[in-house]
Amino acid sequence: MWQSFDLTGTALDDATQQILDIDSWMRTFAFESLVQNYDVYSYGMEHNVTFYIRPSDGRIMAFPFDMDHSMQPPGWPGSTSAGLRGGANLAKIIDLPHNLRIFYGHFDNFLDTSYNPTYMTSWINYFQSLTGENYSGNLSFLTARYNHALTLLPSGVPFASSSPSPPVPWPWCPFSTLLLPDHTRRDLRHRVRLGSAGRRD
DSSP states (O other): OHHHHTOOHHHHHHHHHHHBOHHHHHHHHHHHHHHTOOSSTTTTOTTOOEEEEOTTTOOEEEEOOOOTTSSOOBTBSOOTTOOSSOOGGGHHHHTSHHHHHHHHHHHHHHHHHTSSHHHHHHHHHHHHHHHOOOOHHHHHHHHHHHHHHHHHSOOOOOOOOSSOOOSSOTTOBOOSOOOOOTTSOTTGGGTOOBTTTTBOO
């Protein structure tokens, strides 16, 4: 795996598409970015990461690991105003155009569903009532990080396809394959329905 991470450009793209579950990697590190876990690979402590080789296809997944440096108060390394991705050799994989679209799509999903103050306030209050602890600092961090992340996500672009125009209204496209360019809207992955299998990509 690390040999493939040393590659660049098309060679890097081809190699990592073969061995990684790209979708799970993009989701894991979108999450790590939002909570600003600084004790993890690509953010500061490069040794902290867990890999799982999925038996069904041999693809490698990355799991969150060692979360105790997440959502820390001012003065800790993590910052609510940090960028959306970390560094190391993972950055160039995230920056591959179709990977970046998936990465942004996971940010959209987290911010819309769970990583936002509207959703989390009730949970913060609930766990404060159970433990007697004060988690208002965590909520303040989440709110600031949420607001900043929204400013970093790129604006959507109009839908585009390099396949022939479907003879029936979208999304009920009769083609078995629809070619999506790398600049296609980051949220489209949640809406595409192709053929009878209903496949999404």
